[in-house]
Amino acid sequence: MGDRRLLKARQRRQLRHWTLFFGTCLAIFCFLFVFRSPSDGSSSKRSSSPSIARPPPEILENLSLTEDQCDAAFPGLTKEIDDVVSKGPFTVKQSGDLGPLQGRIKDGQIYILHAQRKSDLSQEMVNSRTAALHQLHRAITTSPTRLPDTIFTLNIQDQPFGTAWTYSRPASPAHKSSDPNARSFLMPHFSFWAWKLPFVGSVARASRAITAIESAFSGPGKWNQKIPKAVWRGTTWFNSIQAPRLRQQLVAAAKNKPWADVQPLEWSGSGSNATNALAIEDFCRYKYVVHTEGVSYSGRFQFLQMCASVVLTPPLHWLQHTTHLVKPLFSSSLDLQDRKRGGGAGRWDARKKKSSSSKKKKSAQKVMATASWEPSSRTKDTWPVQYGPEEANIVFVAPDWSDLEDVVAWLEANPRVAEGIARRQRDLFFGGGYFSPAAEGCYWRALVRGWAQMARTDGEDWDQKEGITFEAFSLTNGD
Ligand SMILES: *[C@@H]1O[C@H](CO)[C@@H](O)[C@H](O)[C@H]1NC(C)=O
Numbered sequence: 220m221g222d223r224r225l226l227k228a229r230q231r232r233q234l235r236h237w238t239l240f241f242g243t244c245l246a247i248f249c250f251l252f253v254f255r256s257p258s259d260g261s262s263s264k265r266s267s268s269p270s271i272a273r274p275p276p277e278i279l280e281n282l283s284l285t286e287d288q289c290d291a292a293f294p295g296l297t298k299e300i301d302d303v304v305s306k307g308p309f310t311v312k313q314s315g316d317l318g319p320l321q322g323r324i325k326d327g328q329i330y331i332l333h334a335q336r337k338s339d340l341s342q343e344m345v346n347s348r349t350a351a352l353h354q355l356h357r358a359i360t361t362s363p364t365r366l367p368d369t370i371f372t373l374n375i376q377d378q379p380f381g382t383a384w385t386y387s388r389p390a391s392p393a394h395k396s397s398d399p400n401a402r403s404f405l406m407p408h409f410s411f412w413a414w415k416l417p418f419v420g421s422v423a424r425a426s427r428a429i430t431a432i433e434s435a436f437s438g439p440g441k442w443n444q445k446i447p448k449a450v451w452r453g454t455t456w457f458n459s460i461q462a463p464r465l466r467q468q469l470v471a472a473a474k475n476k477p478w479a480d481v482q483p484l485e486w487s488g489s490g491s492n493a494t495n496a497l498a499i500e501d502f503c504r505y506k507y508v509v510h511t512e513g514v515s516y517s518g519r520f521q522f523l524q525m526c527a528s529v530v531l532t533p534p535l536h537w538l539q540h541t542t543h544l545v546k547p548l549f550s551s552s553l554d555l556q557d558r559k560r561g562g563g564a565g566r567w568d569a570r571k572k573k574s575s576s577s578k579k580k581k582s583a584q585k586v587m588a589t590a591s592w593e594p595s596s597r598t599k600d601t602w603p604v605q606y607g608p609e610e611a612n613i614v615f616v617a618p619d620w621s622d623l624e625d626v627v628a629w630l631e632a633n634p635r636v637a638e639g640i641a642r643r644q645r646d647l648f649f650g651g652g653y654f655s656p657a658a659e660g661c662y663w664r665a666l667v668r669g670w671a672q673m674a675r676t677d678g679e680d681w682d683q684k685e686g687i688t689f690e691a692f693s694l695t696n697g698d
């Protein structure tokens with residue numbers, strides 16, 4: 220009798236386990252296929268790729284998603300980390316008190332092992348460092364599971380160097396460091412925490428403000444009510460070695476043009492504010508937003524990517540943690556002259572088809588004759604996939620801006636294409652939740668795991684250093 224009762228109890232327990240198991244499977248299934256199924260979003264009819272279903276607010280605002288939930292909600296988010304992890308192990312060397320900050324994560328506690336003194340850094344750098352440490356701290360304290368122990372190096376300079384967490388890396392595969400130990404692990408920008416420019420604030424603040432603005436342009440026919448100009452504000456002398464006159468050339472190309480609202484920023488208050496600045500969300504009131512990289516990446520990019528506006532930029536030289544998700548249409552693939560004769564976007568497809576026919580040679584010549592510029596072989600290696608007007612979510616223009624006027628005119632003549640590109644951008648980066656608090660937490664935790672998996676710390680005397688807790692460090696900040 221006792222045995223039978225025991226058996227019954229066991230069967231009941233097994234039944235409970237199976238119910239729990241199938242319940243979990245069902246939940247995961249629903250999560251994968253219901254949340255991610257193509258939505259009935261307005262752009263899906265135009266777009267040949269399925270549009271992104273926006274994960275619900277309870278997902279996007281949840282800082283404690285599990286790894287599986289992260290992967291399901293934000294496909295492709297961790298590509299940068301996966302790529303650098305696949306390069307294999309590396310050594311974390313001591314960078315010394317003059318080098319970048321190094322810290323230890325142990326049992327979920329952050330310790331600062333050494334850091335540059337505050338007085339040796341600019342206020343902007345101190346702010347970035349403070350932001351990055353708080354971002355990391357938030358991702359650790361909200362983690363649903365314990366993260367691995369590790370020792371990390373935090374580079375808050377604009378440019379990557381050595382082996383560290385960093386804001387950007389060169390996009391070109393030709394750019395290889397001679398140091399086999401070099402690794403750039405991209406981290407989310409400090410503006411996901413805060414940016415002390417009054418016209419920016421933070422990604423979360425801007426995201427809410429942009430959503431309020433975009434809601435006025437979201438219905439059928441509403442996009443055409445945006446200002447039909449290309450907008451830019453910035454500091455003209457802030458250029459890279461690759462393109463030392465990029466910003467001056469832009470200002471020259473757009474000077475006194477009716478299609479442009481391009482102005483060099485007039486800084487005031489010793490560089491903390493500018494008199495002609497636009498609040499970052501107000502860029503979204505324009506159909507076209509011009510993006511310029513700076514000395515390296517430009518921190519404004521993720522703000523412009525939240526607009527349902529067409530970003531116009533020379534082919535990007537730098538990648539941030541989600542830049543791999545852009546789908547560029549090269550203006551060199553458009554017949555900009557044909558637009559002047561009244562031709563439409565259909566030409567793009569027609570030309571693609573012709574070039575694979577027997578008239579290949581002839582049409583290739585024709586493309587050469589009508590293309591406004593030819594991407595360099597380095598650009599083609601960096602961006603091997605060119606997207607058509609019905610798929611793209613960004614437009615790459617001539618690096619010297621020589622076709623900017625024609626590209627704006629072409630987009631104005633093809634408003635359906637322009638709106639599609641603009642909406643696909645916002646649908647992906649805002650709609651897909653890639654800039655949400657949840658995605659940021661997911662990304663930081665993947666970064667810690669990926670780094671810890673490959674970081675080797677033996678033989679570097681790390682045991683000698685105890686460091687001070689992040690909490691104590693946050694009070695002095697390296698005074
Ligand atoms: C956030 O996600 C975690 C992990 O799935 C879950 O345990 C928690 O209840 C969620 N929090 C909220 C407020 O929904």
Ligand SMILES: *[C@@H]1O[C@H](CO)[C@@H](O)[C@H](O)[C@H]1NC(C)=O
Pocket residue numbers: 417488492493494495
């Ligand atoms: C920044 O400058 C703008 C324009 O001059 C001004 O309206 C705004 O109040 C300033 N903000 C701060 C925080 O100084």
